[in-house]
Amino acid sequence: MEGSGGRRITVSPRPCCGRRVVAKKNPRRGGAGDGFINSVRKLQRREICTKSIRGFSIIDAQERFRNIRLQEEYDTYDPKGPSSVILPFLRKRSKIIEIVAAQDIVFALAQSGVCAAFNRETNERICFLNVSPDEVIRSLFYNKNNDSLITVSVYASDSYSSLKCRSTRIEYIRRVQPDAGFALFESESLKWPGFVEFDDVNGKVLTYSAQDSIYKVFDLKNYTMLYSVADKNVQEIKISPGIMLLIYSKTSSHVPLKILSIEDGTVLKSFNHLIHRNSKVDFIEQFNEKLLVKQENENLQILDVRTFELTEVSKTEFMTPSAFIFLYENQLFLTFRNRTVAVWNFRGELVTSFEDHLLWHPDCNTNNIYITSDQDLIISYCKADADESVSEGNAGSINVSNILTGKCLAKIRASNSFPVAKECYCSDECSGGCNSRKRKQTSRIRSTVTEALEDITALFYDEDRNEIYTGNRHGRVHVWSN
Template structure:
């Protein structure tokens, strides 16, 4: 590593697991691969000494890891993507991968977005104001969108929503097929004049529109039926997660999580799921593939004497809001009764409890491996911990 900040330990910002390998990305831009079988580091993913990795994506279509990086030699100005087969990483050969989207100029505010649901990649070249859609299986380009009036694109199963430049009193919208870019519907949505748009979101046939100090509007774009939810009941969240399997959506606001349906009804409020971080960070939240459980880093119980300075990992049922399990500092590791009979075992248990308490201090990344039934967490000290049965 030639860059000084790459040689300093920093907090973990993203964790991804693929088969028997755990990838941990630090805020500095260093990414390491660890073998879950040996718990040893396999290699660093930084192929060149000046590479700063910004994000990771596991492409299950071809069992590869995509890294998105910037480079000192380029003044950190352009995003570069690389795909590396998991088998090469397992052999300690991270340089065996190949570059992606080399024809695209991804200088800021350009971007690349990976859509696992539809198996697509969306890129935006700010230089020529062109969006392009690629196939996630083989990275071939499918089509491009060269409309300078496009302000934002939202992706949901099967379709894309194009939000165009606002005109007087309305916002033009287009719904496109994600497969070939065919325009399925074009329409204008009326807005309150001189009111800031908090968000416009698309979920299948439902369009969610919220303006500052106004009611939430849920528009069915098939028949333009409109449902309104009082602004006192639905306040603008800091983030959404759409639950495609259950036709519901999660909102995050002021450390709280809520579940809504598309009739504008509150479905679930969680009984014990107060998030640790005030700003929602999806790297600290995991939704299972069946979309029935949410695992988050939360505030610990106020009456827990060991909770000061650290939180807990809470597992809750999304449909009922019930807390099903919790990892916290005063959990018994291992069985207390057995340890009390042997001082050596007791010292060992005390050490494990101490490590657990330290590991629960300021968790900055969380991932649940559904195949292994293990939770991986990273903290501000740049350490990765495994919570396993």
């Protein structure tokens, strides 16, 4: 489930991406009361653009992606592996599971646990981030508050049983000093079923130590601990802007809930939510003042925790999704189910169905989906059209769609892509499109466009550079730009 932009990570040499980093068994200010919740809502809400501005946004998006093409290829595989590794599986080629870009650096994490950094200016691999001989990196998080990359790892020497976090300044990585970082949360025992969750929206880190059943909240800016929640009856914590939802062990008739201020842990509201006795709870999610509850074979319930007004959506209209993404800017949420994406509002109404956005992967892996910061575009790896599938083989397409309208604004596919870009060493004025004999074919791109669009396992969009980065099952990263 995707909530406030955070991620939990699991302990295992073979990770599955999720919202948190959860330790699995080896092989994510203000005052109190309703006023605070309402204030959070007002601060987070922005008006949906007027039609004229929205129209300009659509045209701008179409132009941004109109001439995008395959420009560069990076490879995370090195038969020697990081110079210090001793683990055999780190030396094997494996698929890319996560891509993060920070400034001019692109980080690509392979399923094996190897993470490589590439410089977009020089197009060279800078270094590997594995700094210990037995380190298996599980996930990445770019902390924009202090311009650093946080790596979450497990270690063979620890039987892969505990999560270890490290923060490294981007500048150190650029200088090929990946070992210049420092450890985080060393006092915490993050063994199964413990976890660490990075919440970018609130600027917080949530950890759970299963050893003593204590949740702790840290400041993402300086990693100081703010407060702790020690309660063995808490079954789950969900984070949304300004608040945390504590979900307690359910009884036969209700689920006890508490809403806390994310800043200082102050209890803002405590209440019980009635449930059907014989139906298991599929999910409980909190979005500002709205509580979403879905039980198996029951209607979706949307409860306003200020007024306790209840809205129900028929179980035939809203079926349990495999993942959520909350759109805080627009007061909407995305659901993912059976390769399809839908947009809902908190009145339980279907806002958007996408016209051409059938996801390639059935598991709704959110590492293959990117939502822009304005929350107006969704970029995903999708199934090719039926008439293209024969000619393009196993190649999918990268689709750019408007979230509010469902319209497909751009599509990168083999049949309409430009030729692979090659570097040109003519005059400074040359745009790279010349036919000069001086032009040197020095590109490192080994894949054709069709091959680059096959088996994409990770996707990231750099909004500042207007570049899309994709990774595939062979451990290669492709750069798509204008």
